[in-house]
Amino acid sequence: MKSTITDVAKQAGVSMKTVSRVLNNEPNVAKKTRDRVLAVAKELRYTPNLAARGLASSKSYLLALLYDNPSPNYIANIQKGAIDACRDSGYHLVIEPLNMNAANRGDALELRLERLPVDGIILTPPLCDDVDLLDILTRLKIPYVPVAPSREPEDVTSVKMDDVQASFEMTEYMIRNGHKRLGFIKGHPEHSASTLRYLGFVKAVEAAGLEVDLDAVVDGDFSFKSGVVAAERLLSAEQRPTAIFASNDDMAAAVVSVASRLGISVPGELSVGGFDDTPLAQILYPQLTTIKQPIYEMGHMAASLLIKPPKAEERLPSYCLDHKLIIRDSTQKSE
Amino acid sequence: MKSTITDVAKQAGVSMKTVSRVLNNEPNVAKKTRDRVLAVAKELRYTPNLAARGLASSKSYLLALLYDNPSPNYIANIQKGAIDACRDSGYHLVIEPLNMNAANRGDALELRLERLPVDGIILTPPLCDDVDLLDILTRLKIPYVPVAPSREPEDVTSVKMDDVQASFEMTEYMIRNGHKRLGFIKGHPEHSASTLRYLGFVKAVEAAGLEVDLDAVVDGDFSFKSGVVAAERLLSAEQRPTAIFASNDDMAAAVVSVASRLGISVPGELSVGGFDDTPLAQILYPQLTTIKQPIYEMGHMAASLLIKPPKAEERLPSYCLDHKLIIRDSTQKSE
């Protein structure tokens, strides 16, 4: 019923090995032969048997995405990118949520990883900064690519985005729109992105020859709730900001919500900028101006790097992918 | 380095086949032998080679989750459930997003499915109602389990929840809290859940001896935006409802938002109920009373059914899993 390499070989009048060469894009096959084999394979609707392939070549044609991240949206996008990269190369993606509490560490973790029959692993934050995990992976000699790690490990290629630059652009955009009293809501203090985003904000303010008003920089922790507290503080100030840049969309949403409660119109009297471009950004009214992280692209790149690792001499320590400032309805010119 | 079945067999002084029996929990192995083999396997840190296993048994120990669904949250939960079910049985889950536009149908789709080296497929809405897809799967003899299908296919076991009952409970809860003027916002007319949820609402109202006020039943399409329109209509009525039940959380969030804008306090003057228990429900202030679908559980059950199909005589046409009414802060007693 289901055709094998042998069937194709017979039909095309060549050896199994030649068929194998064609299917794996190996060199040293005459064009004529290649075309014939390809034609027969198509005709017979041949599909390679992954298990057999894997057994013979001691590869699995499987990549794993490891995560321990509460944001389904982030994961879904990484996932989509990785899968699309896999598709063209005959790879598949298996998903492994990892709960990194104490009980799951040490030997249990190592065992679990050993059991994972994959050719490479994509690590999302915060796993990509977990020293234990990285150690085990290195020991097990499983190739991995960290996505947006806080510190880039040596000898390993990672993919990331430029948080500082993205934050810089959002701030610059607000300033270009005539805003001078800028508020900023910081992210979770233990998250490295928080620092970077704040840094970009500061850089942009200073680059414009303005001064950072430290009273208008308040702490947050990425949660909607912390955004509410921060917004109340910012908006009840004597000289309230004309624009607030929150370190993520949830907190930006909180700003919009508080403003609406206080009767401050957005964007009329207050511009609000977020970060992440989560679905929330478009659900909200007005829709949020925000930064779209290249999440899909990072997933895609990470998988590609695992499937076809660059040669040692071409290896970059990291690939930085482009974000995008998405201007929607929550920001406008200062009046 | 990595140990094989042969190593274990030698060390334990039995044949490979016996080791294989033990590892696969086959019957007819003496307890003594079983224990010894297990001990040796553990000592040697033996992990079965999936590819070899698959090749020999023509199984892949892989399940696929197919989706074409915009809600990352839904997918993430199904996924988590399925993976947890896989874990204990040595299975892994591969994820396959499917874009069901015209170009990807027909032969391309069939080819793609043929290439998927899996033992079974979990279908999420709306894929589980796609006749083309179901046809191909049947033809290819790939077992599948639809999650929450609109119409239950014959000869196939599906998993689902009881939308009518869930909706009934939410409504009943509101009525029990003294609410008599109830508003309802419908979901997308082409989504079967919309009908069911409305049905549950009507049943509960009538069961309480009240009458459905058709002026307080307005159309929506599950989007926040449609919720805004619906809420404005409901809340500007002469006799506005004291409680509004929206067919999903996004629309419930819209109700809360509109109420806040109109200066109507929630839950003081207006109770709001949602459906789905999305992250939004907890992000919001006040947090939403809503229905938690057994999404994780459905994923878990679907995978379990694929891994260990019930015998023909024990087969149920469908497994209905329990939802939960989650009472938070957006509802209270009518004053």
Place this chain on the structure above:
DNA sequence: GATGAAAATGACAGCGCTGTCAATTACACC
């Protein structure tokens, strides 16, 4: 046309496991 090197092809073993079926052992019973 002879020569040699490179390109193209093929024969064959074996990856690690399980299915089949045969062989051995255990055990109840007379």
Place this chain on the structure above:
DNA sequence: GGTGTAATTGACAGCGCTGTCATTTTCATC
């Protein structure tokens, strides 16, 4: 102890493919 049945164990082939290495073909060059 002998017999029969069931429980337990093992020998062996082979799943479909690729790696290795040997062989054949091609073709530029003299």
